[in-house]
Amino acid sequence: MSRRHLAMLTATVLAAASLTACGSGDEPGDGGKTLTYWASNQGASLEADKEILQPELDKFEQQTGIKVNVEVVPWSDLLNRLLAAATTGQGPDVVNIGNTWSASLQATGALVEFDDATLDKVGGKDRFVPAALAAAGAPDKPPAAVPLYSLAYALYYNKQSFADAGITAPPTTWEEMAEAGRKLTGDGKWGLAVEGANPSENAHHAFTFAQQYGGEWFDAAGKPTFDTPQNVAAVKRYVDLMAVDKIVNPSNAEYAQNQSVSDFANGKAAMLLWQAAGANLKSQNMAADAYGVAPVPFLANPPAGGKQVNSMVAGINIAVFKHTKNLDGALEFVKFMTSDTEQVTLNKTYGSLPAVGTVAADPAFAADEQKVLAQTLATTAAPLPQVPEESTFETLVGTAIKELFADAASGRPVTEDSVREKLTRAQQQMR
Known part of the structure; x- marks a missing residue:
């Protein structure tokens, strides 16, 4: 994406206010044990999403000692805020992005690329549904994110x-x-x-x-x-x-x-x-x-x-900003969110489909709605241009x-x- 395109999409946000949400390491004395996570609005309201996500974030903290501060961002604001964070180098550690934006955000150079070595840190490339992973960045480049929720x-x-x-x-x-x-x-x-x-x-x-x-x-x-x-x-x-x-x-x-x-x-x-x-x-x-x-x-x-x-091949990806001060912790959080247990828990709650093949046959996704979505993704969906x-x-x-x-x-x-x-x-x- 050219600087001109970035400027056009972020000028309003940058002119209105500076970003106040900071990445990990900004809390004195936390030892790099805090992550900031921007989650996209998947449920009926921002508050409903916070209630759904908080128990899972608490579980992650219990397992790793890393606290995750979550902000659920409405879709009307999310793209501009992501572009502003990419431009300024200030913002969260981990983010949700609409999978259609993957190539655009990748072109800013602000996201961690999931090459084979990085993918191995979150469970390996073969865990992810190929069609979902294909909508995670520009062709012939390492993905700029990994799939989290699959939709149609x-x-x-x-x-x-x-x-x-x-x-x-x-x-x-x-x-x-x-x-x-x-x-x-x-x-x-x-x-x-x-x-x-x-x-x-x-x-x-x-x-x-x-x-x-x-x-x-x-x-x-x-x-x-x-x-x-x-x-x-x-x-x-x-x-x-x-x-x-x-x-x-x-x-x-x-x-x-x-x-x-x-x-x-x-x-x-x-x-x-x-x-x-x-x-x-x-x-x-x-x-x-x-x-x-x-x-x-x-x-x-x-x-x-x-x-x-x-x-369209719809879905939500999870990405990490390069400006994070706790890359290992951020990747550990991505691994947690894409684990079998969390994929079943979160996708069942939201009615979406898992982005990893290991749980695709779970009974949680056998309802008529999920059958229609899965059939559509498998046969009649097409990705937006990356x-x-x-x-x-x-x-x-x-x-x-x-x-x-x-x-x-x-x-x-x-x-x-x-x-x-x-x-x-x-x-x-x-x-």
């Missing part, structure tokens, strides 16, 4: 709402979804919930739709190709769920994080596209037998070049789609021309 998108649907509308099976195509959504919309309820103001979520769906239309966001040389006809058609198809099909509440244009899950859990929307939503739904008192889980739909008639892809500019792509394209959802919510037409204009502007900003 799925379609969640309210069984009672479907039965009341006479819908006997979940939709398998976008056309069927639009038809079902219209039957499910009315009396203050909506067919589908989305998060139109969530740039990362928007970019993930843009990637998947574009794959189905035969589009790519970067060419083989890593040059952005945002405004191709295929990508324009893909983004329009997604935004049209609100603009044309009218199965999405216009207020969803302002939804930023977890609000769509809340609408689904509370019966305000009958369908949801999400990554491992089960634990989040449970925390909001939605019974597991109240909803079904199915693969994300495909296009009924894909154009030439269209791919059978219905999810290029240094990937995180910038998510920010710019995701924001362009946010603006298009705002247009749709306010009644302004969303046309091919208006979509192309937004994507062209995003592409120009990349350059």
Whole structure:
């Protein structure tokens, strides 16, 4: 990633305030026995994540004598804070990163690379699921992180709402979804919930739709190709769920994080596209037998070049900053978090899939939700481009789609021309 791209993404954070979270060794007299860990928000709230993680961190301290101070960082802040920490050399020892950001953060040079010798310190390369490890850094380079939680998108649907509308099976195509959504919309309820103001979520769906239309966001040389006809058609198809099909509440244009899950859990929307939503739904008192889980739909008639892809290879990686004053302790913590016991405990709690092959067959991951996610990852998921500019792509394209959802919510037409204009502007900003 160029210094210009880094500056664009971190200027706001650096101008607002200096970082106050410091790495290990900053507490006088601790003997390097304290680590700072930034965890990404996986549960229903930051507080819920802290409650889930703290007993495991206490267990690590009992085993090693190393105390871990955790801060759960919301997704809306995480990328900018990580880039700021990479730029300044100040920040935590260990971090969670979205696996799609791996190459971007690797290009800063701020993360410890997991070469074979380093991988051996955390249990060895062969422990990790190959597809998950492949999304941990740029091709032909040692990974900049190791996988922690494996995820994929799925379609969640309210069984009672479907039965009341006479819908006997979940939709398998976008056309069927639009038809079902219209039957499910009315009396203050909506067919589908989305998060139109969530740039990362928007970019993930843009990637998947574009794959189905035969589009790519970067060419083989890593040059952005945002405004191709295929990508324009893909983004329009997604935004049209609100603009044309009218199965999405216009207020969803302002939804930023977890609000769509809340609408689904509370019966305000009958369908949801999400990554491992089960634990989040449970925390909001939605019974597991109240909803079904199915693969994300495909296009009924894909154009030439269209791919059978219905999810990105999603997941959370765990990484170590080079500025840590306790590298051995940080790697020991990574080894602990990716151990068989912790992989079962944490992934079972979050409803995600283990990133190590040794526990993939554990009964904890035999529920219908995990079966759908595992099948998707194995057969119809594709990784986002592992290029240094990937995180910038998510920010710019995701924001362009946010603006298009705002247009749709306010009644302004969303046309091919208006979509192309937004994507062209995003592409120009990349350059």
